[in-house]
Amino acid sequence: MTTVSEALASLNEGILFNLRLFFITIIGALPLGLVIMFGSKAKFTPIRLITRTFVWIIRGTPLMLQLFVVLYAPGLLFNYPMSNRFTAAVIAFVINYAAYFSEIYRGGIESIPKGQYEAGDVLGMTKAQTFTKVILLQVIKRITPAMGNELITLTKDTSLARVIGITEIIMCAERFTKKGLIWPLFSTGLYFLVMNGILTILLGRLEKKMDYFRV
Numbered sequence: 001m002t003t004v005s006e007a008l009a010s011l012n013e014g015i016l017f018n019l020r021l022f023f024i025t026i027i028g029a030l031p032l033g034l035v036i037m038f039g040s041k042a043k044f045t046p047i048r049l050i051t052r053t054f055v056w057i058i059r060g061t062p063l064m065l066q067l068f069v070v071l072y073a074p075g076l077l078f079n080y081p082m083s084n085r086f087t088a089a090v091i092a093f094v095i096n097y098a099a100y101f102s103e104i105y106r107g108g109i110e111s112i113p114k115g116q117y118e119a120g121d122v123l124g125m126t127k128a129q130t131f132t133k134v135i136l137l138q139v140i141k142r143i144t145p146a147m148g149n150e151l152i153t154l155t156k157d158t159s160l161a162r163v164i165g166i167t168e169i170i171m172c173a174e175r176f177t178k179k180g181l182i183w184p185l186f187s188t189g190l191y192f193l194v195m196n197g198i199l200t201i202l203l204g205r206l207e208k209k210m211d212y213f214r215v
Contacts, residue, residue: 007176007184014169015191018158021089021168022195025154028094033101040106058099064163067092071164089161093154100150108143109135141210148203155195159188 039051058066071088075081082088112135120130162171169191173184 007181010172010175011169011184011187011191014167014172014188015195017161017166017168018155018191019195021086021093021158021161022155024090025093025097025158026151028090029097029101032094032098034105036098036102037105037109040102041109055099055102058096059103063092063096063157064160066096067160067164070095085164085166088164089166093157093161097150097154101147104143104146104150105139107146108139111142112138137210141207144203144207144210148200151203152196152199155199156192 036051036055039047040055042048042051067089070092071082071085116134116138117130120127120134125133159168159170161168169188170185173188176184
């Protein structure tokens with residue numbers, strides 16, 4: 001008979017995958033989103049149009065579909081099948097969230113009054129100095145709530161990796177459902193609640209630290 005310890009061990013193994021996908025996605029999507037944002041604001045029209053079209057496609061299609069495309073498209077189109085399903089999941093998640101992050105970045109930067117840039121010019125700063133010393137921290141404060149929402153969504157979206165056959169926590173729990181145990185499946189909600197609770201606390205502390213910017 002399946003014991004509680006066996007079920008918990010399987011759930012713990014599954015949540016480690018979710019956490020790994022979560023952190024790798026953040027590490028990849030945060031800088032990539034910045035690159036995409038600069039592309040969407042580029043003065044060179046072709047780059048701007050291509051970037052914005054890319055963001056429109058990624059934001060307008062389901063992440064589940066993107067997972068299938070990343071996994072199967074290389075093999076179908078280029079005869080180079082994606083052998084590692086975890087790599088496929090990482091690529092799909094990074095691209096998806098980078099597109100969303102880029103729009104958050106763009107909204108934050110565009111919300112800064114032009115007077116802030118002019119103040120940097122008056123002080124003799126270069127554009128790079130103005131951005132890093134005057135604009136950047138104000139942007140971080142403005143986008144923190146929106147970024148927090150996306151990060152909380154990401155913790156839950158990691159469960160979508162199961163659609164391409166990756167053993168994440170919900171798939172681990174379903175194994176026990178077939179054996180007549182339902183509680184492991186419902187207990188996965190507690191894991192996500194704990195993850196999001198910790199994340200909410202950390203984001204709240206970050207927002208408090210940014211309170212000295214009254215923007």
